[in-house]
Amino acid sequence: MNSMSVLLQRACEQGMLRPLDLQFALLIANQHPQLMLAAAWVSAEAGAGHVCLPLARMTRQHLFAARDPQLSEAIWLAAGAPQSWLGLLKYQDTVSEGESPTPLVLSQQRLYLNRLWQAEGRVAAFLSPAQSVAAFPAEQLRQVLDHHFGRQLQDWQKIAAAVALTRRVAIISGGPGTGKTTTVAKLLAALIQLSPEPLRIQLAAPTGKAAARLTQSLGNALAGLGLSAAEKARFPQEATTLHRLLGARPDSQRLRHNGDNPLHLDVLVVDEASMVDLPMMANLIAALPERARVIFLGDRDQLASVEAGAVLGDICSCAGQGYSPQRAQELHQLTGCELIASDVVDAVAVRDSICLLRTSYRFDSHSGIGQLAQAVNNGDVAQAEKVWQRGFTDISLQPLLSQQDYQQMLEDAVAGFRDYLSALQAGAAPEAVLRQFSHYQVLCALREGPFGIQGLNERIAQALQRAGLIQRPPGGNRWFTGRPIMIARNDSALGLYNGDIGIAMPDDQQRLKVFFMLPDGSVKAVQPSRLPPHETAWAMTVHKSQGSEFEHTALVLPGQVLPVLTRELVYTAITRARERLSLYADGKILQAAIRSPTERRSGLIARLAP
Numbered sequence: 001m002n003s004m005s006v007l008l009q010r011a012c013e014q015g016m017l018r019p020l021d022l023q024f025a026l027l028i029a030n031q032h033p034q035l036m037l038a039a040a041w042v043s044a045e046a047g048a049g050h051v052c053l054p055l056a057r058m059t060r061q062h063l064f065a066a067r068d069p070q071l072s073e074a075i076w077l078a079a080g081a082p083q084s085w086l087g088l089l090k091y092q093d094t095v096s097e098g099e100s101p102t103p104l105v106l107s108q109q110r111l112y113l114n115r116l117w118q119a120e121g122r123v124a125a126f127l128s129p130a131q132s133v134a135a136f137p138a139e140q141l142r143q144v145l146d147h148h149f150g151r152q153l154q155d156w157q158k159i160a161a162a163v164a165l166t167r168r169v170a171i172i173s174g175g176p177g178t179g180k181t182t183t184v185a186k187l188l189a190a191l192i193q194l195s196p197e198p199l200r201i202q203l204a205a206p207t208g209k210a211a212a213r214l215t216q217s218l219g220n221a222l223a224g225l226g227l228s229a230a231e232k233a234r235f236p237q238e239a240t241t242l243h244r245l246l247g248a249r250p251d252s253q254r255l256r257h258n259g260d261n262p263l264h265l266d267v268l269v270v271d272e273a274s275m276v277d278l279p280m281m282a283n284l285i286a287a288l289p290e291r292a293r294v295i296f297l298g299d300r301d302q303l304a305s306v307e308a309g310a311v312l313g314d315i316c317s318c319a320g321q322g323y324s325p326q327r328a329q330e331l332h333q334l335t336g337c338e339l340i341a342s343d344v345v346d347a348v349a350v351r352d353s354i355c356l357l358r359t360s361y362r363f364d365s366h367s368g369i370g371q372l373a374q375a376v377n378n379g380d381v382a383q384a385e386k387v388w389q390r391g392f393t394d395i396s397l398q399p400l401l402s403q404q405d406y407q408q409m410l411e412d413a414v415a416g417f418r419d420y421l422s423a424l425q426a427g428a429a430p431e432a433v434l435r436q437f438s439h440y441q442v443l444c445a446l447r448e449g450p451f452g453i454q455g456l457n458e459r460i461a462q463a464l465q466r467a468g469l470i471q472r473p474p475g476g477n478r479w480f481t482g483r484p485i486m487i488a489r490n491d492s493a494l495g496l497y498n499g500d501i502g503i504a505m506p507d508d509q510q511r512l513k514v515f516f517m518l519p520d521g522s523v524k525a526v527q528p529s530r531l532p533p534h535e536t537a538w539a540m541t542v543h544k545s546q547g548s549e550f551e552h553t554a555l556v557l558p559g560q561v562l563p564v565l566t567r568e569l570v571y572t573a574i575t576r577a578r579e580r581l582s583l584y585a586d587g588k589i590l591q592a593a594i595r596s597p598t599e600r601r602s603g604l605i606a607r608l609a610p
């Protein structure tokens with residue numbers, strides 16, 4: 001073993017690298033210390049959610065975020081204290097500019113894993129040209145927009161619909177309750193009314209929960225659209241998950257739908273697009289038929305996807321460039337709304353496909369949740385402080401410093417879960433129990449320790465047992481009536497996907513089964529032994545809660561400042577709460593999180609440049 005591999009092994013043991021990163025580095029660069037370091041580094045960055053590693057960041061200071069300065073120093077010296085990474089990497093067999101299938105790609109001063117470089121290129125190519133679609137006559141467009149949205153001087157929902165009706169790709173981003181679903185319902189109604197031929201419209205979301213929510217909220221909106229019976233029949237009834245849509249197969253990376261076997265649809269609506277990672281986005285784009293429209297809905301300020309990339313956030317950052325003068329004029333003529341054009345030099349074409357919704361109709365000035373979400377999103381610690389002091393009844397901040405504080409939080413959790421467990425004890429139907437369960441949820445930032453899902457789930461279980469709400473069998477059997485679980489890996493054969501929530505309950509024959517509610521509202525029962533990997537779900541990470549909302553959300557933050565505690569994490573957790581938010585945290589930790597926006601490094605915007 002050479003000294004670089006020994007040092008990287010040490011970094012791996014200290015959790016600064018994943019075993020996967022080390023293996024990758026050894027595989028492609030066993031004899032070359034600099035290349036070995038670069039490979040491990042870029043792989044670790046991908047694991048942390050970055051699409052690429054800019055060469056400018058390949059400095060001693062940035063190496064493994066200086067978590068162990070001594071080790072970083074030793075690694076840096078073993079690599080010969082590189083002065084120019086460009087010169088070092090450019091002529092390696094395992095590095096190319098993307099023209100050959102090398103494991104690493106060096107492009108525009110950024111180092112990529114090949115598959116992420118490919119994925120980013122596909123997304124950039126899709127978003128680059130101003131992709132128009134079969135145009136509808138302007139007069140018809142004006143009429144149908146006026147019909148659904150009325151005529152106001154400023155209506156971002158109407159502008160968003162106009163954007164989507166005139167482009168192949170549209171991106172509509174807005175915070176909770178800003179009317180994304182309302183807008184898309186009216187937009188689909190408009191498309192149905194404008195199209196002479198029936199359209200195949202498909203709704204999708206990254207998780208089963210989000211798909212179920214989209215199905216339900218669009219179903220509710222349908223009644224108010226004033227469609228004829230024939231038009232209603234063309235309105236999509238049900239959303240599916242992206243995995244189901246693309247035809248994910250058990251034990252295979254290959255998807256049933258791809259460039260050779262495109263999806264059968266004319267219009268695709270993807271909700272919760274902030275959760276779609278770069279590889280998934282690239283797969284989706286590859287599977288789209290040539291002329292299909294696609295509308296992405298989401299909240300650009302939420303946590304980015306777990307896997308690499310922050311595609312929605314990246315794209316929406318172009319909204320700052322404003323609409324091109326020609327586009328502003330077009331949208332003004334269609335909607336009657338006032339729009340200020342901007343003549344930015346080197347602006348990217350995708351700016352004309354974006355619309356940000358800005359007004360929340362769910363949270364008014366009496367809602368602490370709305371005010372707090374806004375303060376956090378703006379990174380405004382002083383404003384957040386003021387919100388706490390205004391005495392809103394829908395939000396509370398409790399300290400989590402002492403054993404007593406922790407105990408109080410557990411008691412609150414018992415109160416929160418009491419309803420579904422009482423319903424279960426009273427013999428309510430699985431559907432009703434699942435619905436009750438979704439009213440309250442504990443969220444946290446970590447996996448391990450007393451503030452992580454594992455510690456919290458165990459302690460909540462103990463507290464529920466003490467309260468007589470569950471009976472855990474002795475002897476370590478993990479299955480008992482009332483145990484909620486979340487699926488951790490897709491199992492398309494069973495029809496269960498990452499993030500699906502189930503509850504263990506007896507079936508008609510008193511056998512313990514795990515019941516799930518599917519996106520179409522039906523209930524499915526599965527034998528516990530047949531389940532794919534899963535975990536108990538009284539507490540779940542904020543990441544896993546994306547795409548779901550709960551009437552009452554409790555957020556537990558750890559007692560120390562950690563890199564995972566970011567502004568986006570807190571904002572995402574707050575916006576999961578529909579009616580009530582209980583935050584358990586030390587004020588200082590919360591402030592530190594609000595001051596720490598996440599950064600996801602990618603080359604997407606640069607690749608969109610004209």
Ligand SMILES: Nc1ncnc2c1ncn2[C@@H]1O[C@H](COP(=O)(O)OP(=O)(O)OP(=O)(O)O)[C@@H](O)[C@H]1O
Pocket residue numbers: 157174175176177178179180181182183217361362
């Ligand atoms: N222009 C409007 N005027 C008045 N009320 C509206 C308007 N647009 C939406 N609403 C109402 O605001 C609420 C939230 O709207 P909607 O569900 O469409 O927002 P959303 O952005 O999809 O929310 P979510 O955060 O659930 O994704 C709904 O009750 C809706 O009827």
